[in-house]
Amino acid sequence: MTVANEDGYDIRNILSQMREEYWQGLEEEESEAKEVLDCLVFTLGGERYAFETQYACEVIRIPKLIRVPAVQSVISGIFNLRGEITAAMDIRPMLGLSQPEIGATGRILVVKSEQFATGVICEAAHGVQALFLDSFEPAAGLSAARQQFIKGHFNEEEGSVILLDMEALLCSPEIMVGEV
């Protein structure tokens, strides 16, 4: 906030300016409220990805994963989520992404479908962010494999964020053991 008058401290001016800013802020909030999508944002294959928060249960550090014999490579293993045996999946190959090593920032995003809860391994999680829908572009010109699980992307200031089709991913036979 700047002081309008060099000569002194014009309290009226400052107050009216504050009032104006307050109303402006309210208007902005109102107009934006209709246009944002609350998403969990994270890094996969070096890129920023997101999905709607309604699918997210929790984000946890990666515990020890127990390998399961004779299952597809997307299932990295299982872990104990407070007594529930839960799968951890590396979905990067499904999206045609490279697989940089998962380091200390690596997390498991626990997501739920109607049928089961499962874990998605990511390189880093960036929390819930409100993404502006007017910057959203539907997916186009992607390879078939990618198109299947991607809805489109947001052109955010810090770069683009790709919106995953979590529902399609959770219904995919590729993640069901014994169906591929």
Place this chain on the structure above:
Amino acid sequence: MGSRYIEIFCREAEEHLASLQSGLLVLERNPSRMSLLHELLRNAHTMKGSARMVGLADISAITHTMEEQLKGMERGERAVDAQAIDLLLKGADAVALITAALAKGEAPNLDVERFIAEYEKGEAVRPVQADSRETQAEHMSETVRANVKTLDALVNLVGEMIINKKRLEAKLVPLKEIAGASPPGLQQQLLEFRRELEEDVLYLDYLIQELHGKAMGLRMLPVRSISDGFDRLVRDLAQQLGKEVRLETAGQGIEMDRVLLEGLKPMLIHLLTNAVCHGIEGPDERVAAGKTRQGVVSVNARHEGSLVVVEVRDDGRGMDAQRIRDAALARGVIDQREAELLTDEEALYLTLRPGFSTADIVTDVSGRGVGMDVVKKNIERVKGNLALATEVGLWSQVTLQLPLTLSVIEALIVDCGGETFALPINYVEEILKVRPRDISTLGANEVIKVRGATTPFYTLSSVLGLPQREAAENAPVAAVVLKLCDQRIACTVDAHLGNSEVVVKGLGRQFKNVRFVFGATIMGDGNPALILNVPDLFEAFSSGSRAAARSDGEQLKKKVYRVLVVDDSITTRTMEQSILVTHGFAVVTAVSGEDALEKSEAGSFDLIISDVEMPGMNGFELTRALRAAERYRETPIIIVSSLSRDEDKRQALQAGAQAYIVKGAFDQGMLLETVETLLG
């Protein structure tokens, strides 16, 4: 009438009476509620029926009158007023008084006959003693009804407690280390503290065990609860077949998990049906053989360690190993070569294979060639085991081994390929140390001698597709001998870590079709360990451990072999083609010998599979023609034919074929194995 039925009746009556007593009061306030009236009518009617079943004429008479009164109200012939409700309540009270007395085995404190006589007339009778309510309330407090889901949740929570206790227990070890590294004064204190903690953990362990036992007990039911209808089943079946059979039961009071009992019932029904239909002979045949006219079938349950053993035995004609071999051959379950290799004991287990039946006539009860394999599947599903024994002409016996429960099992914990696994103990026969010089090869497989018996020997980690640990040369390796029905295999593990009671947790829907494991447990360190499904392991071993261990990468690197399939039958052609294609072969088909020759010139093939009898050029002629061509002089040729005479086989070999498969014994594994062997 047995007291058990009376007890059941009393419990049922309690429920109906409670609902009548509260319902009647509501009805008094809302006389027009027909749905409630109907519900009360149903209560009275059911109670009347049940009372008749167990021979309680008094209660039946009272409830009959109550039913009539309620019916009158439903039809609108009788007013729903305080007086009528009062009369009904008196009836309910009288029934409550009688059942309460019955439950205690005492005479009711009521002149029943006079009451009934007056009650039927619709007169308000002398008031029922006030203390009747008290006795009833007391009796009711002894049992409560609980939702099955609540029980399951309770058992799960106790399971969680066991896991947490283990974690606490595991913390005692590092505490000792910490004490060891502490300065002397503190060390003494820490050690003392640790000893006390250890005692606390021990006591906690005891309490949890007790709690677990009690919680499990809630889900347990006696074997009797499923075997009540068996008497009738055996009697009806025997009568239908003109046989005389008596059913004897023992150990029916043994309790098992409700879920397991549900699985056991169809198995027992099947085994009893088998015993009566196939086991027990007709009365004349029995007399001729010097037996009693009446055959005996027995169902015997008993505890054996942490398992329940159920034996179904009959004193009939027994199981004839030779007859079983012949039947299996005739039905194409096995081939001649296999039949000759089987011992008599092994032959008995042929009855467990799909498609087997010895019955000459198919009846609507048995002889359809399905059944025993279903029993085997069911027993595998409940992690049990099955054994057969017989003496020809005297008896046969099927022994089912079942765990008491599926929620906690005794397991051997092993290390394998860098992971920890649990093996259900009822499949584990013994643990051995195997030195490299003990291992010999038989065909393509490695075998070892276990107590004189040649036993296939596998590496568990390779079957599971896990990395194998490099063992020091000549160092002995740990092996576990597993048993399933009559089969035994030995497999190496990296180490075994002893027995433990483990809590079984499901893997959830994402793993619905997972192979090799049926659940997981949580170890003391909080990490899960998978529980191996031993029947799956046996299946993988018998279909060749190489195939199971083959990783995707290796499959890609493999050269794609081209196979020419020649057969005039579209069924055979399609079948062979699909088997081969799914296993990574490139397949071209030909409909006749001539067609095959043409195609063989156009392309090049690594292997040819041909039928014998085809219109035009037959398989033998085709083989000779191919051998004459420079390009196919060395190419392996397999003849697949329905001709099983030795003469045909000789002719095929003379023509230049490398292998001869009889269509009767044709199965996917056999064809693949032959193809894979010939292609190296």
